[in-house]
Amino acid sequence: MSKETFQKITRIIRFDDPTSRRNNCDNFDKFTPIRNLWDKWVELLPMYYNPSECVTLDEQLLGFHGRCSFRQYMPSKPERYGIKFWMLACSKSCYVWNMQPYLGKLPGNQPERNQGQRVVLDLVTGLKGHNVTIDNFFSSFELGQKLLEKNLTMVGTMRKNKRSIPAKLLECKKVPVYTSNFAFTQNTTLVSYIGRKDKCTVVQSTMHHTMSTGDPPKRLLEIIEYYNKTKGGVDTVDKMLSTYSCKRKTNRWPMAVFSNIVDISALNALIVWMSVNKDWVDSQNKGRRKIFLRELGLSLAKPYMEHRKNYTGEIPSRGSGNLVMDNADSQPSGSQPQHPEPPKTRARCHYCVSEKKHHSENKTELTCVMSKKNVCKRNHNRNICIECLDNRKNV
Numbered sequence: 001m002s003k004e005t006f007q008k009i010t011r012i013i014r015f016d017d018p019t020s021r022r023n024n025c026d027n028f029d030k031f032t033p034i035r036n037l038w039d040k041w042v043e044l045l046p047m048y049y050n051p052s053e054c055v056t057l058d059e060q061l062l063g064f065h066g067r068c069s070f071r072q073y074m075p076s077k078p079e080r081y082g083i084k085f086w087m088l089a090c091s092k093s094c095y096v097w098n099m100q101p102y103l104g105k106l107p108g109n110q111p112e113r114n115q116g117q118r119v120v121l122d123l124v125t126g127l128k129g130h131n132v133t134i135d136n137f138f139s140s141f142e143l144g145q146k147l148l149e150k151n152l153t154m155v156g157t158m159r160k161n162k163r164s165i166p167a168k169l170l171e172c173k174k175v176p177v178y179t180s181n182f183a184f185t186q187n188t189t190l191v192s193y194i195g196r197k198d199k200c201t202v203v204q205s206t207m208h209h210t211m212s213t214g215d216p217p218k219r220l221l222e223i224i225e226y227y228n229k230t231k232g233g234v235d236t237v238d239k240m241l242s243t244y245s246c247k248r249k250t251n252r253w254p255m256a257v258f259s260n261i262v263d264i265s266a267l268n269a270l271i272v273w274m275s276v277n278k279d280w281v282d283s284q285n286k287g288r289r290k291i292f293l294r295e296l297g298l299s300l301a302k303p304y305m306e307h308r309k310n311y312t313g314e315i316p317s318r319g320s321g322n323l324v325m326d327n328a329d330s331q332p333s334g335s336q337p338q339h340p341e342p343p344k345t346r347a348r349c350h351y352c353v354s355e356k357k358h359h360s361e362n363k364t365e366l367t368c369v370m371s372k373k374n375v376c377k378r379n380h381n382r383n384i385c386i387e388c389l390d391n392r393k394n395v
Contacts, residue, residue: 003159004113005264010248010250010255011207012254013258014033014254015033015034015036015037015258016032016033016034016036017256029102030069030070030103030104031103033253033254034254034257034258036142037258037261037291038101038257038261041261041265042098042099042100044064045096045097045098045099045268046097046126048097048268048272049090049093049097049271049272050270050273051089051090051091051092051093051095051097051127051130052090052092052093052188053093053130053131054089054090054091054092054131054132054133054230055089055090055091055097055124055127055130055131055133055233056089056090056091056121056132056133056134056230056231056232056233056234056236057086057087057088057090057123057124057132057133057134057138057242058086058087058134058135058231058233058234058235059084059085059087059102059137059234060084060085060087060099060234060237061074061077061079061080061082061083061084061085061087061236062079062082062083062084062085062087062256062257062260063078063079063082063247063256064079064082064083064253065080065081065254066080066250066251066252066253066256067253067381068083069104070101070102070103070104070251071083071253072081072084072102078242083101083102083253083256083257084101084102084260085099085100085101085102085260086099086100086101086102086119086123087099087234087237088124089121089190089230089234089236089237090233090235091133091230091231091233092233093234093271093275094233094236094237094240094272095272096237096264096267096268096269098123098124098125098261099123099264100119100122100123101257115140116134116137116138116139116143116379117143119138119139120132120134120138120147121143121146121147124147124150124152127150127152128150128151128152128358130149130152130153130158131152131153131154131155131207131230132147132152132153132154132155133154133155133156133230133231134154134155135156135157135226135231136156136158136159137159138381139156139158139159139162139204140158140162140164140165141162141204144187144188144204144206145187145188147206148187153205153206153207154205154207155202155203155204155205155206155207155208155226155227155230156203156204156205157201157202157203157204157227157237158202158203158204160191160202163363164190165169165190165202166190166248168181168183168185169181169183169190169191169192169200169202170192170200170202171195172192172198172199172200173196173198175198175200176194177194177195177196178193178194178195178216178217178218178219179193179194180192180193180194180211180213180219180221182211184209187206188204188205188206188210189204189205189206189208189223190203190204190222191203191205191223191224191316193220193221193224201224202317203221203223203224203227205223205226207226208222208223208226210222217294227301237264237267240289241260241263241264241267241366242268243289244263244266244276244289244290244293245259245260245263245264246259246266247259247260247263254270259335260282260327266293266296269292269296270289270292270293271291274288278309299345304382311349336358345365345374346363346364346365346374347363347364347374348363348364348374349364349374349375349376349378350373350374350375350385351375351376351379351385351386351387352376352378352379364376364377367382368379368380368383368384368385368388369382369383370385370388371385371387371388373385
């Protein structure tokens with residue numbers, strides 16, 4: 001499509017009906033301007049891909065600096081300001097399997113309790129037999145037990161203020177570096193690892209049940225190695241989305257969310273394509289994603305390009321109000337074919353040049369319909385130059 005058509009569509013596009021939004025004040029949802037499209041899209045994500053044995057759950061910050069009631073400030077992220085999403089992605093292929101927007105505090109400005117646990121249980125709906133890797137915002141002993149009831153395991157770091165952590169595991173002063181302390185229950189393993197002087201890292205796992213350690217000198221634990229290997233699924237997705245993105249500068253947050261939907265859909269399409277077409281993966285050594293996105297864009301634009309190529313100039317007829325397409329090529333018998341008007345050319349005003357006025361260097365596209373001469377606004381009145389207008393009055 002042309003640039004003007006694209007700009008017009010992006011300017012007027014909306015994803016809901018504002019009138020119905022005002023009528024439903026009782027069930028007000030901050031995400032209403034794009035909620036219908038979002039729910040349908042999220043519902044389709046799990047249907048086309050089965051993730052590997054491990055998935056990663058983390059937060060994504062979509063950069064946005066306009067007005068938004070649930071915009072977040074996260075200084076640790078590259079964008080810092082934006083809209084936050086909870087994202088569940090495959091740790092191996094980085095396929096985005098489920099997402100959920102963060103809309104701020106509850107009605108009445110009340111903070112949500114056990115938010116991390118609620119988010120994890122919502123996003124893992126439909127999974128079975130997988131391991132979930134999470135950070136210390138989500139991890140808790142109660143969450144591990146509820147995931148086991150769903151036939152899911154968990155590996156994640158723990159905040160040191162959790163009551164389920166024994167005091168012995170938090171003792172790290174005057175303890176030699178690269179030492180570990182374990183605590184076991186029937187189905188859960190807690191480990192405290194001294195990675196730096198006087199600082200420890202607590203990791204919980206319902207998947208590992210042994211005290212296996214790595215090679216010296218660091219003697220890194222199997223639990224921590226597994227966590228380091230699988231924790232970067234969502235971070236890799238953010239990196240890939242920032243490399244190739246269709247985002248444009250906008251002051252409307254629904255358009256920013258829609259751009260994020262398109263980017264994630266294109267990334268998921270690449271992952272599905274690569275998992276099905278192994279021969280194509282082997283034949284493309286470099287730039288696979290760039291080649292795929294180019295071919296994807298051409299395949300989506302090809303029907304529109306063919307429509308424009310075969311366009312015969314059909315226009316809607318006036319009259320009844322229903323759009324009836326008439327063929328412009330079918331001319332009535334005895335009528336003369338209509339030739340398009342020649343393109344307008346810019347030239348100096350005929351009268352200003354003859355009178356040698358100071359503004360004679362200004363060029364204009366206006367022409368007199370009678371004399372066909374270029375005329376500026378000073379010597380132009382209703383598509384007729386002043387001289388032809390005087391001649392008509394004298395007649």
